[in-house]
Amino acid sequence: MALDKKQNTARIEKLESEFSDLKIQLEDAHFQLQDEREKRQFYQQISDFAFAWELWFEPDGTIKYSSPSCYDLTGFTSNEIIQSERISTMLVYEPDREKYQHFLSGALNQSLVNPSLEFRILTRTKQLRWCVINVRGVYDKLGKYLGIRASVQDITRLKRAMGHISDLERGKEFDQRNKQRLQSQLDLKDRELVSFLLQLSQKNELLNKAKNILQKADKKEVANFSEVVQELREMLGGSANEQVDWSTIENQVEKVHPGFMERLQARHSNISLKDKRLCSYVRLGLSSREIAGLLNLTPKSVEIARVRLRKKLKLGSSVRLSNYLVQL
16 A cells, blocks of 8 residues: 555656646747747738838748738739739739749749849739839748748839930930031031132142243243233233132131131230131141142241241140140
């Protein structure tokens, strides 16, 4: 009897110890469950009040959770989203459905390289909006795969801004092409003007040579031929001494290089009309010999005039006259 009593006492103590351990384990489990509930409630509140549209997909693609912000973006409630069979059929713009479905399948299979996708949706009111979706896997503490979490944001304004920037860039390209076209036309007019002036210069140079030849022939030939020589000399001399119409040249220079004469006069009010002509010819890139033909001067006289002009313009020895006038 005494032995049975001891055995019963030991058994009772063991049961009491096991019961105490179970009670402690139950309390720990209760606290853990309460903690999990509080955490879930906390994250639920964060998701519910997030600006982005938050989603939780089960591994089979079923929507387990949809945050209320889906209504602001799509016009559909969370329950409507969760109860829908497929978001792609319900919301995704038809041209983007295939790439969206391929992206979602890759996300659920955990085979995505890029966890982000831009796509378009049609809202309940049939408004087209641009969205970006970012996904990541969801796992429990033991590493078990529970599906994917997705965050969808409205990027319609960003896309419109980027489109506006693209329009501006296209406009800039158009302006650049238009500028190049105008520059080509300007270069053509510049070449035409220079060609015209060169022809005048060559004409005057030729006439001067003819005049000199006739002068020499006049001294050698007989008297009855001298009258013809004199007549030719007067005719050629009149042509050679005929000055280039400066108003015509000035107008052409203004068309090719608008404002050049005005800027020249504003910066150097002390220069004469002859100086302005010389500046214009130098600005057009004519050589001293070509300018001499236009002004009926010798090349040496033109060089002297250039030196005097440099002094009037107060140019240093390191500054070329042509470069200064081009930059004016």
